[in-house]
Amino acid sequence: MTKERLISLDVFRGLTILLMTIVNNPGSWEAIYHPLMHSEWHGCTPTDLVFPFFIFIMGAAVSFAMPTKLYNKTTFNKILTRSIRIFCLGLFLYFFGQIEIFKLQGIPLLLGRLAITALVGYLLMGNFSSKIKTYFAFGVLGSLLFLAYSGIEAYQNVRIPGVLQRIGIIYFVVSLLNLKTNQKTQALVATILLLVYWAVMTLVPVPGIGDTNLHKGTNLAAWIDSILLKGHMWNGTKTWDPEGILSTIPAIASGIIGLLIGQLINSTMSQVRIVKRMIIIGVPLIALALVWDIIFPINKSIWTSSYVLYTSGLATIFLAALYYIIDIAKYTKWTQLFVIFGVNSMIVFFLSGIIPKALKMIEFQNPKATSEKINLLDFLYYFGIDPYFNNPKTASLAFALLYVLFWTVLLWLFYKNKLIFKV
Template identity: 30%
Template sequence: MTAKTDSPADINTSPFTYERLYSLDALRGFDMFWILGGEEIFHALAKVTGSPFWGRISNQLTHPDWNGFHLYDLIFPLFLFLAGVATPYSTGRELEKGASKGQLVLRVIKRAVILILLGILVNNTIKELKPIHEIRFASVLGRIGIAYMFANFIYLYANRKWQIAWFWLFIVGYWLLLKFTSAPGYLPGDLTMPGNFASYADRLILPGKLYLGIHDPEGLFSTIPAISTGLLGVLAGTLLKTGHQHQGRKALILAVAGALFLIIAQVWNLDFPINKNLWTSSFVMQVGGLSLLLLAFFYYVIDVLGYQSWAFFFKVIGMNSILIYISSKFINWNYATAGFFGWLGDWVGKPYNIVVMAVCFVVVKWMFLYFLYRKKAFLKV
């Protein structure tokens, strides 16, 4: 690998930060790659080969039905974690430039509202006006917006010690609440889909429909521990931006913290199962540990050692991540892929044509993002 250094003009083009962390955009892009279409490549490989090896990888790119953990569960919380990492560089930078906390609070609220509205748009058809009971209000973007908002409030008004205290307060409080409560008719501590208190609370307070009828994996109540996921990112970002340690030592601190989080997650799992649907406290520790390890690796390789060129593919995705996430509401990517590369799939023939077309699907999306990157056109939220 060869080191690549961006020009000053490149450094300030991101919609997320003013000071450049190449690794932050790259890791965000790596995260989004899998839902951009990367997972379909491995599903296709598993299908056409019947190989246990590809089958195991394909299985990791699915969500467990309830308890348990697959690597695909990391995508959503990693994105929220990275939004937290960006906070000291974006919100913190505005503070340094003289913006008042009140101004920044309003800006954060605005971003949260936009993300909530975009989430509703992604979840529901825009062809016709639906009655409220047919609209799904909870969403991935909505949870990111709400958790990001509260994490930023805490960042603005609490010092480092209190930020750490709030991190633990949310997940310990959530654990105790679900441990000693339940839906009516169930024993305290019931964590089944119909019996747990978080799903019951969503059934009471969330308007519209829930994704699974009686439960929504992006429900309002289980957003409480998700705030800790965002806060963990804030703490990591603060370390990278303002810590006095050598850059390599910062990466080591992140890695060691990540390993400790994974150990705590496995212990906590014995009493409070790792469960993405409920965003359990053990899940927060599990995805937090993996997020810290990934950030440590990307930061050390890219920003400390200076090896950047290999990550350019991911950076292009990461700098327009929200745009590509919502793009399927406006662009028929399957049609575009068939238009550009249908001939290639026909030439390859069955069964491997589905693998080739899955790769081409990613290529078409990436070229679209690369065009925007070259034009310095980014969706800012």
């Protein structure tokens, strides 16, 4: 008998999206506590856990959304459409700041961009018939890719890969694996992906560079991005992308491991045995990752195989703890804050990327430097938060927490009025 909903998984998703909101919105990027920063290259901070945890959770959720393996043309179309919708939401985040509307500037341009954002959000998150959803999804995707490769100056360096884009791709693959294969095949696919990626990254010479390496900007993954994503990578003109093409391969394994854990939880096994089995799986994954780290270092930016095992192991242990506390022990009084983030995670992800960009477009005279302008986002931080703290890192964190408070109030209103935004 399948479980219809897993509160601990919603809480896990909510915790992850809440942490993402904090680390993505500091008051100042120059003043951040180390745990809230990504690793410079090799290594793993708490911030580096956010993305793989989200992919793991998505994989686990697939087993609950599709508990019966009913595969047909209609199911495939739903999976494909949802994948494209997720991909397009992420892609639009990089278009927002580049949109040009005739010769509008300042507030009129901002209002125009927000109107287009509302339209795109409606097309990609609106509740339509399956056929209409498909038309809109392909229509938005085609329009955005046309603009990116049209030669129009405003869009010639817009980024194509990204977090939601990678999630959309992985959702498509994991969903099909869930419907078309058994657990043994899924585990085998994940293993092959990790081993092949390791072999390719450490054995295949880099054209134009020479020997294999795992250095920033000169490894094989970076070379492939520079060829296939030229001009459309992270920060526009960089030579590599942290969500690039080759590194998406091992990221799929993160989703598959999540799928396998979701299937375990959704099995007929007793709840206590499920927790024990999750621990038995999670601990060896972490141990194997630490051993593999010796020759293939844990690294988020190139999503190394050791990074997949390490983060998946931690995610499994963390979910096991939440599952025991919430779904077995029924200690749930503290969970509601995280549930409201978890059930509406996509709208948080999308709009939390839009709002800061919109606030930066609102500029006015700087009260402390009349010859300069200041945008509204900086004004709120430097005049509303920073003066009240001696430690700039604490001030920066306080700003992020206030932003979380804003989202908490908004999401509570959504939750209270049963407004759930799904893709």
